[in-house]
Amino acid sequence: MQTFRETDMGLVSRIAALQDKSSFKELHWEGSFEDYLRIVRENPRVTRTAFQRIYDMILSHGKTEYIDNKKKLIRYHFFHDEKFGGRDAVYGLDVPLMKLVNVFKSAAQGYGTEKRVILLHGPVGSAKSTIVRLLKKGTEEYSRTPDGALYTFYWQLDKKNGDGQTVQQQYQTPMNEDPLLVIPEEWREKVFADLCPPDSGFKIPVGGDLCPASRLIFR
Template identity: 30%
Template sequence: MTSPGSTHQPPDDARKSATPAMAPLLDGAPQAGHQDDAPRARFAHDMAAYAAQHRITPWRGQFADFLEQILPTGATLLARNAHQYLWDMMRWNGQTDGGGRFRCRLFDDELFGIDEAIDRVAAYFKAAAAGSEVGRRMLLLLGPPSGGKSTMVILLKRGLEEYSHSSEGALYGIDGCPVHESPLHLVPHGMRADFRASYGVELQGELCPHCRARLEEQYAGDFLRMPVERIHISEAGRCGIGTYAPHDPTTADLADLVGSVDLSKVAQYGDEGDPRAWSWSGAVYAASRGMLEMIEILKVKREFLYTLEHFPNHHRALASMAKLGLRQKSAQPGGARYTVSCFFERAIAYAPHDVTARMVYGNYLLATGQDTAALEQLDAASRLAPEQATIQYNLGLMYVKKKEYEKAGVHAHKAYALGFPLPGLKNKLKAAGKWREAPPAPPATEAASVPDAVAPPASAAEPAVAPVEETVPAPPSGA
């Protein structure tokens, strides 16, 4: 095998036969001495070096060959998980400056002005590679358009592809496995303690159902005969990099992520539950051993839909759906099967005495200019829970907007008597010249000390629902 840096020269006859094939590359080239000769010559040399470095020299063999030939060269590198592999790739492309700050050269020529964001991404992979719980979380890139999110992901993908061609980033997988599984998963659990003692590496992971079925039926359980190959990460080849972009939420199919039953193989294997009858075509499987990019995944807001379909009066989900509708300026947000008002009406029909659902609905109706409907919901909430100060305050604001100042004053006094802290309603009434101080409270009597006159118990405390003068309904903290 000739290494990329080999100086081995072909024989003269081979060089002569190769010369005509190279001639077209020189057509139209500048004459000797032209000022562009040097850069173009360097580029041609760099292209040749790149081709030599990336020339794929496949390695294939049985797992027994892998244990004998490959594993002793670097067991620790071969047992890395995806987070460790990606962090090693970033370190392979990076350096630490004089101030002790890590910089990844992947981003130097493409991303500017977002050094803090890049540092946070690097910190995520460093912590995940060290085994922190952060590795169980998705890395979410949020920012304005043209903020560098997609560019950063593309650079990470290109870095993985490049790293997998290096000796440090060499990856091996079970030949024929749809998820390019590590061959070390073939080591039986009963022998993993011995493996740790021999190589100083802790093995984690299980055989995928597809490989387990092959091992039992094709190799009679002899894991040493399972075929192994070297793999190279490639987005185009769907190896180690998966990309998922949501389609129209009404027609999106989960199969885009996790595949589906391959009906053409069901007859062959006789059972839809046989893992070999699965298509394994989803983006999640393509991303195994590498990374999965999910583009604009938050647009669908499926968590709201699932929650509201199973818990119609879930206050936080209702408030989130209302926010989404206001943000999109749409009565039926993208991905929702029904209008925002339909979700609220369903919640109220499901639990007619739910004061908080009516309050949040009233806020939403007010924000969308449906004052009369908003007043109906707030008034109903007031009858259900007259002791809640927020309801009285919101009703006062509504009546101020309708210029029914006498009713507004009644609700204002009730709100402030119940301890509502904001002075906005009082200020609005003062500005209209309609504020009247409440009459002094009657002196306390002995009856006030008897059990029948005590304040409502703590369980009757009102939920924290935002006043209607806010433009967007806030989720109740006690829901």
């Protein structure tokens, strides 16, 4: 059995003190389906699609409009990577980045772009991988903020153990789906209208069906 000296325990305590318990609790919130419906009613934007989140995340960092050769251009501050000290900052590509953000905007508004595969094409050293890395880091950071919070669910299943006793087992949905998908499709229009009235200016974009694994459990 491993033991710790008094000095070791003091070090462990100091390491444990570095943890922000309130932040950890907020990031790992758990509740019932009814609790989640209450959250959606208060803030329907938690149901946004991935493209809507990416577009909002980019805009949350601000932008600067300027004129170059009589053309109106936009410089999105997100690509300056200020959060990480400019380690992956991208400069001199305002026009290509504008086109990329417009693709995200189109997909966020459901114009069909969300159904396409987005390819970044360019020569070696043109910041393709850097842009993808920025989007990945930015999305992770955004999801930790109140504006970028998102939710999924797990199933609570009854299983028989080796002794024949019934125990509860958690099964995480493999696709990290939105909990609203458990509402049958024919009921969603009325439920969504109750959660988010049409005059609110936002429409809950949840659509489709559960993944095969969840459908097998839910049927």
